[in-house]
Amino acid sequence: MILAPAIADYPKERALMQNLFEQFVTLWVVVDPIGTIPVFVAVTAASTGADRKVIAIKAAIVASCVLLFFLLMGQFLLEALGISLEAFQIAGGLVLFLFALSMIFTDANLVPVKTGDIDDSDMNRHSPAIFPLAVPSLASPGAMLAIVMLTDNHRFSVVDQAMTAGIMLVVMLSALVCMLLASQILKLIGTGGAAIVSRVMGMILAAVAVEAIINAVTILVSA
Secondary structure (H helix, E strand, O other), X not given: OOOHHHHHHHHHHHHHHHHHHHHHHHHHHHHXXXXXXXXXXXXXXXXXXXXXXXXXXXXXXXXXXXXHHHHHHHHHHHHHOOOOHHHHHHHHHHHHHHHHHHHHHOOHHHOOOOHHHOOHHHHHHOOOHHHHHHHHHHOOHHHHHHHHHOOOOOXXXXXXXXXXXXXXXXXXXXXXXXXHOHHHHHHHHHHHHHHHHHHHHHHHHHHHHHHHHHHHHHHHHHO
């Protein structure tokens, strides 16, 4: 009798852990810390070690703020525009699917950028921490869409959304670590290894996107 409540709570705890793990995987895939490494190495090729550290920290902070804004305000903007979450989920799923295809079939993120190809005036106008690292590399359109779908006010409580925010910050912290250790990681796995990781993440994201579309269509059909 004493163990009964604990046994009854076990399925709930298991479901919660599974949900948190799925959210972590989703956010990890759309943020893609490993895929950011070649981009970071390319745009900071002419920077000193201290400058690289500052750029990495700034990029992680800016990207986190952007995603937190969409977490807090994304659904309010949709409701103000009269867009249902199901419609947004279908559109978001399609965009995430296309984003996943780009991860699978393109090498854009793995092409080194020569410092000579970047005009000095362009570097003076903006920091690489803002563009392209924070947006669109870390806080990508796919990440913005995913964070809104994972914090639906009608399905998730404030506590659930707070946990999602915590997971997002953990992923961003992981991205920061990857950027700080970018040179070492890239030497270890090579551009080929980074390409393999990116493609595997793309396959996972494609499956997540298709499931989001199926769930939204099921809700609309059953309504």
